[in-house]
Amino acid sequence: MIDITHEPLDPELITSRVLQNTNGAVITFLGTTRSVSGERKVLHLEYEAYRPMADNQLKKIAKEINERWAIQDIALSHRLGRIEIGEVSLVIALASPHRKSAFEACHYAVDRIKEIVPIWKKEFFEGGEVWIGSQEDLVARGTPEATHSG
């Protein structure tokens, strides 16, 4: 169950979609908007996506999880547009007969979404705005990659 939407996400509703009697463990992950990012005070975020590639990449991740952990009850929902502090931008819900697979698969899902799904986050903070992951962002945070050249 893949969903990319501009509407607010409902974690309970999304979780209910993966609940099946055969599953003993249900995990719901919420990606939320923090008010602090490094030294910056965040005012709000905006998300942008390349669709339908983003939708297809989410489906790919669900398929990878199914193949690796035999989990088929998976819901991945990402919100786009303007998101306020404290609101939810991402919901991952999945269910498995046993908790070990569920925890591992959820961890994998979050990391994998950040790797291969073309959705970008712009941070509006006190004093400016920056695309997360961009050169400006890396320089501001003083990461090694910021000084990498060529």
Next chain:
Amino acid sequence: MRVNIRLFAAHREKVGKSQFELDLADGSNMEQLARAIVALHPTITQNPLRLAIAVNQEFVDSDTILKDGDEVALIPPVSGGCIHSQKLIRKIATTQVTLTSQ
């Protein structure tokens, strides 16, 4: 041949448009693509930061040759930056193009 370039996030803001058509020599590769884009829109140049490229909505590697009508998307880093971005670049076998003025 002609390809359709899709821009997102910081690239879109720098160029001022989210897509444009690009004429390239037949059989152009990723490096030729990058040079052509920079020549057409110099404002897109940035400090060398490797980025991913998707052709027809699939990530591709640097050996990829473009065809007429291809949709080519420049994919700036999607994660929260840091080491993750660089691991991503190696992991998903993306191109090694950088957008710099020569």
